[in-house]
Amino acid sequence: MARKRIRILLADDHALFRDGLKRIIEMEPDMEVIGELSDGSELVDHVRKSSPDVILMDINMPVLNGVEATREVTREIQGVKVIILSIHDDEQYVYRALQNGASGYLLKEMDAEALIEAIRAVASGDCYIHPKVTGMLIKEYRRLYEDAVNELHPRMPMQDKKTWDRLTDREKDVLRLLAAGKSNLAISETLGISDKTVKNHVSSILLKMGAVDRTQAVVEALKKGWIELSYVKEGHKD
Numbered sequence: 001m002a003r004k005r006i007r008i009l010l011a012d013d014h015a016l017f018r019d020g021l022k023r024i025i026e027m028e029p030d031m032e033v034i035g036e037l038s039d040g041s042e043l044v045d046h047v048r049k050s051s052p053d054v055i056l057m058d059i060n061m062p063v064l065n066g067v068e069a070t071r072e073v074t075r076e077i078q079g080v081k082v083i084i085l086s087i088h089d090d091e092q093y094v095y096r097a098l099q100n101g102a103s104g105y106l107l108k109e110m111d112a113e114a115l116i117e118a119i120r121a122v123a124s125g126d127c128y129i130h131p132k133v134t135g136m137l138i139k140e141y142r143r144l145y146e147d148a149v150n151e152l153h154p155r156m157p158m159q160d161k162k163t164w165d166r167l168t169d170r171e172k173d174v175l176r177l178l179a180a181g182k183s184n185l186a187i188s189e190t191l192g193i194s195d196k197t198v199k200n201h202v203s204s205i206l207l208k209m210g211a212v213d214r215t216q217a218v219v220e221a222l223k224k225g226w227i228e229l230s231y232v233k234e235g236h237k238d
Contacts, residue, residue, distance in 0.1 A: 005030055006123045009052035011037040011069065012085065013061050017108070021056060024112045031119065038062075040069025044076050052080060053123050057102075059086040059093065067100050074101030081122045089133050104128040113185060127213040131183045134215060164226045166208050174201040179218045179227050 008025055010018045010033060022033045035050045037043060041063040047055070055073065059066035070082045083104035084097040094105050103122045106114065107130045118128040167175065170191070177187045184198045191198075202214060211217035221227045 005032050006054060006119060007032060007034045007050075007052045008119065009033075009035045009037070009047065009050060009055045011040060011043060011055055011061065011066070012058035013038045014058070017058075021115070024115055025119070028116055031116075040064035040066065040072075043069045043073050047073055047077050047080055054119055055080060055082045056119075057082050057084055059084050059088065059097065067096050067102075070097065070102050071100035083118055083122055083128070089130075094129070094133055105133055106130045107132060114183065117184060127215060129215060131181045131186070134181045134218075163209060164224070167205065171201050171205050171208075174198060175205055175217065175221055176227055178202070178214050179221060 008031060010021055012018050012021070015038075018036055022036075025031050025033055034052055035046060037046060039062045040057070043055075043064070055070075057066045057070055061069065064072070066084055066086075070084065073080060074082060081103045082101060083106055084102045085106050085108055086093060086097075087108050089107055097105050104118050104127060106118055106128075110118075110130060114130065118130075121128040164172075170193075173191060174187055177190060182190065184195050184202070187193075188195045188198045205211070205217055206213070209217050209220060211220060218227075
């Protein structure tokens with residue numbers, strides 16, 4: 001049976017950027033671009049007619065910006081996934097996008113592999129945040145967490161050690177590298193394993209931890225004291 005193709009809608013007011021995205025996407029046999037928009041004003045009607053699986057949405061669009069358009073379409077139409085495309089790596093932009101229904105956040109400096117990885121992840125029900133942004137979010141969480149720990153207790157012991165012990169040594173390595181903001185490709189190169197093996201380890205980690213995505217898994221690992229905070233201070237160096 002042929003694999004179902006991921007139907008993608010491009011929403012960006014820069015025609016050259018859309019063309020670049022389209023060329024990358026249409027090189028993948030399991031993906032197709034089914035439409036293009038230059039602003040978010042008619043997004044809901046367009047989505048109802050074209051039924052995309054994933055929308056690649058520029059955060060800065062005329063008439064209706066990407067965050068407002070994301071909120072509108074995810075509230076009105078069930079099942080559609082949105083990946084925000086942005087030049088901004090400030091945490092406030094990321095928080096606003098995710099709070100308003102986005103399933104992914106990519107910086108426009110992304111490479112083709114990150115784009116394809118993000119589309120596949122979001123289409124399958126996962127979340128995807130650009131590794132650079134993930135590292136920034138984790139460092140912000142680290143700062144807030146350290147402030148709370150210092151205020152409430154001088155040292156937080158490892159919690160829920162039984163779940164940590166269920167992870168294999170390799171899964172622990174993968175989780176530490178996720179905490180350092182590494183992409184699947186970077187993890188595979190660091191550990192000398194295939195990208196598919198990394199994805200299998202990530203899936204196993206999420207299952208054992210009961211986490212919905214890699215960001216939640218990392219936050220929980222930090223919260224429970226499983227990962228040394230030094231791993232995320234500047235990104236772990238091997």
